[in-house]
Amino acid sequence: MRIGVFCSGGDAPGMNPCVRAVVRSAIAADQEVVGICRGYHGLLNEDFFVNAAGHPLMTARSVSDLSKQGGTILRSSRSQEFRTLEGQQKAADILRKHAVDALVPIGGDGTFHGAVDLMKLWDGQVVGCPGTIDNDLIGTDYTIGFATAVQTAVDALDKLRDTAESHERMFVVEVMGRHSGYIALYTALAGGAEVVAIPETPTDIPDIINRLRKLKERGKKSIMIVVAEGDENGGAEKLQSDLIAADCPFSTRVLTLGHLQRGGTPAPADRILGTLLGEFAIKSILGGHSGVMAGQVGSSLVLTPFEKTFGQHKPVPQELVSVLDAMAH
Ligand code: F6P
DSSP: OEEEEOOOSSSTTTTTHHHHHHHHHHTTTTTTEETTTTTTHHHTTTTTTTOTSSOOSOOOOGGGTTTOOSOOOTTTOOOSSSSSSHEEEEEEEEHHHHHHHEOOOOOOEHHHHHHHHTTTTTOOOEEEEEEEEOOOOOTSSSOOOOHHHHHHHHHHHHHHHHHHHHHEEEEEEEEOOOSHHHHHHHHHHHTTTTTTETSOOOOOOHHHHHHHHHHTTTTTTOEEEEEEOTTOOOOOOHHHHHHOOOOOSSEEEEEEEEEGOOOOOOOOOOOOOOHHHHHHHHHHHHHHTEEEEEEETTTTTEEHHHHHHHHSSSOOHHHHHHHHHHHOO
């Protein structure tokens, strides 16, 4: 078989270990791998990875030393052209022209939407791997990149706490998560934040002010509020101005972490998850599966139809919200 691998959408730390696992597992099973650069955009431009010998096939050496590298050597993008039917037809024709039998897309919900559209026009197999920092896909406990993004955000929170404590201030820290509170909730819990604002729970300004006043009375000198970029009330700037307007008892500063969370050396958890799922994706293709995402639920590796992975909002564990509230004392 000739198997194509590509990364698409927002990059995530751990995509490289996943590419490495796809390439090495396929080669170990005597299959060929072509690397498609720049996601669907690159596919439409026949932008293939070229190995050290100048051939458009990936070798075991093409992925040497990738476990510890952030970003993705295949690069990533978001393609407007691929969203059109003409673009999808062109992509299917290109896959046929290059005799590609199967694909492993590594990405998030947009990537898997694209895979579903492509499969209507192309009869090759597609088994995806969940590569996104957002952890918003159903069918896997964690997505590749989430653990590193949380670690980066927690490092930032730890540093901000030092200066907040010195100046007796409050920080409102915005983390990524377009529609999901996962990064915010895990960051807040690990970083000992007093308040978290996420799209899954209502952000109630009078209630937050009330809690802040009580914390001040109990002698708290510094406060950390973590807000998800997708919070229904808006991001950190909006939350800060709402709190100031409601007579916030602490002096405040805002920090938006943004794309910082997408970079850096992948945490061991993301390296292992990327490796396990990349290997499982190849085994699944060789076992005849298609139209599914490889994921890990508990200690089992499982396959979930693409439509199910993005069909519903993945709920955050509500018990973590309660624990966070109990810790803020
Ligand atoms: O989906 C991953 C993500 O990092 C989101 O958390 C964020 O909203 C978005 O990508 C940012 O996308 P871009 O790279 O286009 O700025």
